[in-house]
Amino acid sequence: MTSPSLVWFRDDLRLADNPALRAAIDRGEPVIALYVLDEESPGIRPLGGAARWWLHHSLASLDERLRERGGALVLRRGAAGHVVREAVADVGAGAVFWNRRYGGAEREIDSSLKSALRAEGLEVASFAASLLHEPRTVTTGSGTHYSVFTPFWRACLALPAPRAPLPEPRTVDGPDHVPASDALDDWDLLPTRPDWAGGLRDTWEPGEPAARRRLTEFLAHDLPSYDRARDEPAAGATSLLSPRLRWGEISPFTVWHEAVGVDGAGGFLSELGWREFAWHTLYHSPDLATRNLRREFDAFPWPPLDPAHLEAWQHGETGVPLVDAGMRELWHTGYMHNRVRMVVASFLVKNLLIDWRLGEEWFWDTLVDADEANNPFNWQWVAGSGADAAPYFRVFNPELQAKKFDPQGLYISQWASEAPTEPIVDLGETRKAALAAYDEVKRAPRAPS
Incomplete structure (x- = not known):
């Protein structure tokens, strides 16, 4: 039997x-x-x-x-x-x-x-x-977990190389009688009323075969220009592997071993390291999506929420072209270029003074690659409250970011040609307000961890 x-x-x-x-x-x-x-x-x-x-x-x-x-x-x-x-x-x-x-x-x-x-x-x-190195295996010399990326990744690189990926099985012998199963359609995972997923269908093909093809295409055509062009949202130089890794349609071990021997792969591999760092952080801080990692930010004086400002940000109607382009790309494709993610997050937190948790929740609902580690980890990084965080006083000026990384306006014209042109807030004045609020955090008594 x-x-x-x-x-x-x-x-x-x-x-x-x-x-x-x-x-x-x-x-x-x-x-x-x-x-x-x-x-x-x-x-x-x-x-x-x-x-x-x-x-x-x-x-x-x-x-x-x-x-x-x-x-x-x-x-x-x-x-x-x-x-x-x-x-x-x-x-x-x-x-x-x-x-x-x-x-x-x-x-x-x-x-x-x-x-x-x-x-x-x-x-x-x-x-x-799902990770090259399990979180409990990467510790400081004193046995604690890392809170800064560079020494964390240096420690990972000093460990034995990630194992070789296992081959795909040719057969999977199932039982004579398949057990009772729900019908996938009965789970109602697809939107119907309304069906807002047309852009997702146009953009993506989920599944392991498509993940495999994308890795092959990236290594052959995009990786050589990755370090030079990855910050340009119109360049198409990013790997687009994040949803594949999030759902495990391809393993990080496969990605690592196929990329590690390619010239110029160091920058791309460090992005795998950033993903590892996010999970390392969640492992030690399971409430990452709801609580400031740096407890002093609990004293941040968030003003009363302006629902109109939040809705304008969500719908790409802020009047700030790069922000609106990013938010419209997100709504249409379930994805946003990483450089633009930082810009739109900074605008929400530091120009609109809206709690990062509301932005994290919106991304959680609209991103195809949102997972419980990377999504809150990156929001806290931009907000200044997270591990190895960008200093709070670093405000991503969306106009300067557009000039530097979308100088011909190709990305903006693709996604926000019909967006409003009058900003809902003054970038300079709101930056000053954000820095004044941050000064209150610095003066507040240090909260117990």
């Missing part, structure tokens, strides 16, 4: 370089692939709208690829700890495998589930698959 292996997929929606899937195949029993849509467990942050759209299509692609190799994807919904144990009982699984997660709530779920399943006599194993 067989005892199938259950592979619990999470943010690792791929077949290649998937250690959990490989362990299940190597065990020699039928493999059951499970994905759980968990919107119920305490501490789990519900996905934003753009992320739900991407998840739908990535799951459809994963299911198709599994079926081509003899397997299938089982979909279930609910609190993960309960749903996984229920699935184990349904199929009589003898082993459960997954790739590790690093958010606080996720780690608690996984740890409790691992203990419960082992107590029932099951084989349970988890694997490193």
